[in-house]
Amino acid sequence: MIATTLSAESIDQIFVLAKHALLARTPSALQSFVSALISIVPLLVVFPSLFAITTILERKGLGRMQNRLGPNRVGPFGLLQPAADGIKALIKEDVVPTAADQTVHFFAPVVFVAAAFLAYAVLPIGRNMVLVNLNAGVLFFFAAGSVVELSVFMAGWSSRSKYSLLGAMRAIAQMISYEVPLVLASVPAIMQAGSLSTVGIVEAQAGYTGIWPHWYLFTPWGIVGFVLFLIAATAESNRSPFDLPEGESEIIAGYFIEYSGFKFALFFLAEYLGMFATSALGITLFLGGWSAPFSFLSFIPSWFWFFAKLLALIFFFIWIRGTLPRLRMDQLMGFAWKFILPMALLNMFVAGLWRFLPAGIIRWIVCAAVLAAPCIVLSFALKQKKKLLVRTYHFAE
Amino acid sequence: MTATFLILAAITVAGTAAAMGLRNAVHCVLALTVGFAGVAGLYLYLGAQFVGFTQIMVYVGAVAILAVFAIMMTHNPGQPEEPFSRYWVWGAVIAAAVFLTLARAVHLAFEPTSSVLAVPPQAPDITVQQIGDALMRRYVLPLEIIGLLLTAALIGAVIIAMDPRDDASMEDAAE
Amino acid sequence: MTPLEGYLLLSALLFAIGLAGALTRRNAILVLIGIELMLNAANLNFIAFWRYGPHPEAMTGVMFAIFSIAVAAAEAAVGLALILAAYRHLRTTNLDRMNRLKG
Numbered sequence: 001m002i003a004t005t006l007s008a009e010s011i012d013q014i015f016v017l018a019k020h021a022l023l024a025r026t027p028s029a030l031q032s033f034v035s036a037l038i039s040i041v042p043l044l045v046v047f048p049s050l051f052a053i054t055t056i057l058e059r060k061g062l063g064r065m066q067n068r069l070g071p072n073r074v075g076p077f078g079l080l081q082p083a084a085d086g087i088k089a090l091i092k093e094d095v096v097p098t099a100a101d102q103t104v105h106f107f108a109p110v111v112f113v114a115a116a117f118l119a120y121a122v123l124p125i126g127r128n129m130v131l132v133n134l135n136a137g138v139l140f141f142f143a144a145g146s147v148v149e150l151s152v153f154m155a156g157w158s159s160r161s162k163y164s165l166l167g168a169m170r171a172i173a174q175m176i177s178y179e180v181p182l183v184l185a186s187v188p189a190i191m192q193a194g195s196l197s198t199v200g201i202v203e204a205q206a207g208y209t210g211i212w213p214h215w216y217l218f219t220p221w222g223i224v225g226f227v228l229f230l231i232a233a234t235a236e237s238n239r240s241p242f243d244l245p246e247g248e249s250e251i252i253a254g255y256f257i258e259y260s261g262f263k264f265a266l267f268f269l270a271e272y273l274g275m276f277a278t279s280a281l282g283i284t285l286f287l288g289g290w291s292a293p294f295s296f297l298s299f300i301p302s303w304f305w306f307f308a309k310l311l312a313l314i315f316f317f318i319w320i321r322g323t324l325p326r327l328r329m330d331q332l333m334g335f336a337w338k339f340i341l342p343m344a345l346l347n348m349f350v351a352g353l354w355r356f357l358p359a360g361i362i363r364w365i366v367c368a369a370v371l372a373a374p375c376i377v378l379s380f381a382l383k384q385k386k387k388l389l390v391r392t393y394h395f396a397e
Numbered sequence: 398m399t400a401t402f403l404i405l406a407a408i409t410v411a412g413t414a415a416a417m418g419l420r421n422a423v424h425c426v427l428a429l430t431v432g433f434a435g436v437a438g439l440y441l442y443l444g445a446q447f448v449g450f451t452q453i454m455v456y457v458g459a460v461a462i463l464a465v466f467a468i469m470m471t472h473n474p475g476q477p478e479e480p481f482s483r484y485w486v487w488g489a490v491i492a493a494a495v496f497l498t499l500a501r502a503v504h505l506a507f508e509p510t511s512s513v514l515a516v517p518p519q520a521p522d523i524t525v526q527q528i529g530d531a532l533m534r535r536y537v538l539p540l541e542i543i544g545l546l547l548t549a550a551l552i553g554a555v556i557i558a559m560d561p562r563d564d565a566s567m568e569d570a571a572e
Numbered sequence: 573m574t575p576l577e578g579y580l581l582l583s584a585l586l587f588a589i590g591l592a593g594a595l596t597r598r599n600a601i602l603v604l605i606g607i608e609l610m611l612n613a614a615n616l617n618f619i620a621f622w623r624y625g626p627h628p629e630a631m632t633g634v635m636f637a638i639f640s641i642a643v644a645a646a647e648a649a650v651g652l653a654l655i656l657a658a659y660r661h662l663r664t665t666n667l668d669r670m671n672r673l674k675g
Binding site: 134135136139140142143146147149150153157165169172176194195196 | 423424427458469525
């Protein structure tokens with residue numbers, strides 16, 4: 001066994017060192033296969049476990065925000081609820097309507113889950129801990145995300161039911177509309193780092209001036225970009241306040257209305273995995289990936305910071321779900337095309353300004369002004385003025 | 398002929414043949430998506446990463462969805478379905494003739510006497526930075542023209558497909 | 573058979589399949605899809621020649637393929653919009669029925 005001293009760096013690299021130790025013991029013919037296996041299996045284990053934890057966090061968190069207890073029967077404080085949910089999903093009868101298109105109905109959740117898992121291949125979980133360091137990593141992530149829309153359509157259309165088709169059309173329209181702002185909001189971070197590789201973007205943010213980190217969040221275009229990215233990510237994952245396609249009180253689960261049991265659980269899993277992946281990309285682009293918030297906290301391992309930031313963003317998504325009301329379809333689309341898209345384009349321009357202005361307070365003031373003025377003007381211009389008339393009631397005679 | 402190339406080629410040909418042969422239009426588009434993914438796999442195998450991911454993002458994520466939406470919006474169950482033309486034999490004959498001509502031309506070009514394309518070199522390592530650099534320096538004019546073209550296509554598509562009844566109904570709804 | 577010859581034959585086959593579909597299918601949207609397949613076959617040709625050609629560092633094949641994908645997307649959008657407009661007028665997408673100039 002390789003004797004390592006228990007330093008901060010070795011704890012930080014503990015998974016990498018464990019992988020090297022395991023690889024040293026396998027015969028050289030199998031090494032590439034075992035290396036791939038060792039890298040992939042933790043991803044397939046950790047993120048679904050995070051999904052299970054998130055379901056219970058969400059139900060308890062939403063419950064507390066709505067002034068009630070969440071589930072508290074199964075296990076201490078209800079913490080074993082995901083196990084109960086998993087067993088229920090597995091043993092439920094798999095009902096497929098006879099009019100449904102059997103092949104497409106079967107493959108829709110498979111494609112959804114496969115695309116959701118593919119996106120994790122380029123996310124840096126810690127220092128030297130990325131599955132594949134692609135030169136065009138961010139582009140790969142968005143390409144994997146765009147396959148999801150096709151699977152949503154497959155699910156909605158194959159069920160041959162009016163509600164599922166309507167839900168699928170709404171969901172696809174929403175996802176396409178918010179995909180453009182999502183990509184545009186991430187372009188400033190790519191511009192500043194000068195690379196499409198996720199590892200390159202994180203390493204560009206890994207330095208410190210004094211105790212303050214070089215995260216892109218601490219720039220005017222970074223703040224606006226991060227906010228736009230979060231809004232677009234919420235809409236991409238069909239989460240409240242953008243969950244009209246699957247709102248339970250509106251269309252009774254929308255495009256996966258005809259799915260039961262394990263396939264429904266797969267859809268649920270894939271949706272949450274998509275949410276985690278987009279949050280992780282937001283962390284990589286704007287929050288510095290695995291780097292610590294202050295330079296004196298760098299002794300804490302990098303993978304701990306990544307998961308801490310991921311949990312903070314998950315809490316933020318749950319918080320938003322419990323707070324804001326649902327948006328209507330036309331409000332949703334108008335918001336995307338008339339507000340978010342122009343602001344994302346302006347943000348790209350301001351990021352360019354930031355790069356070419358000399359460092360100092362002037363740069364901050366100019367960029368903040370160029371961003372704030374159109375934002376205020378657009379918000380006032382897009383406010384719909386409703387004239388409130390006196391209501392007259394007509395009763396049957 | 399490596400196994401990877403043969404598998405990817407088989408997936409592509411199967412997907413595209415199904416796309417042109419199936420009766421149900423939506424099944425055709427889903428098979429086409431498999432074909433596009435196969436072509437993207439071939440691009441990645443050839444070492445063109447940027448083009449491969451762009452292929453997936455544009456074709457699978459946008460063109461296929463557009464085709465599916467168009468099929469759904471033009472679906473008329475009252476009309477009798479005639480998937481193939483009455484003269485489909487002639488179409489197949491023409492396509493076969495085109496394929497045979499091209500295959501013969503390719504075969505003739507690769508005789509042992511020609512030495513230009515004899516040895517396959519190492520896969521070139523093209524980074525995205527180099528593509529961006531080329532786009533901004535050598536190909537900046539085509540880039541700007543593509544921008545104009547996409548803007549014109551966007552505006553044109555919206556205007557052509559807009560329902561003339563929509564304007565009136567939107568004003569009524571806003572009252 | 574060299575790898576380049578394999579790719580050229582494959583792209584010729586894809587082109588022929590797309591052409592067969594565009595000539596025989598009667599649904600206007602599927603004809604458009606056949607055209608997209610032909611464009612894909614041409615792109616594959618470009619990338620294959622870039623990879624196995626004499627000067628891969630010039631990136632000509634890659635650039636052409638990128639622009640070709642962009643143009644194909646724009647053309648698909650406009651073509652499908654035209655089909656939608658025609659459907660609204662004629663209530664059918666069957667090309668055999670679109671055989672009159674008068675609406």
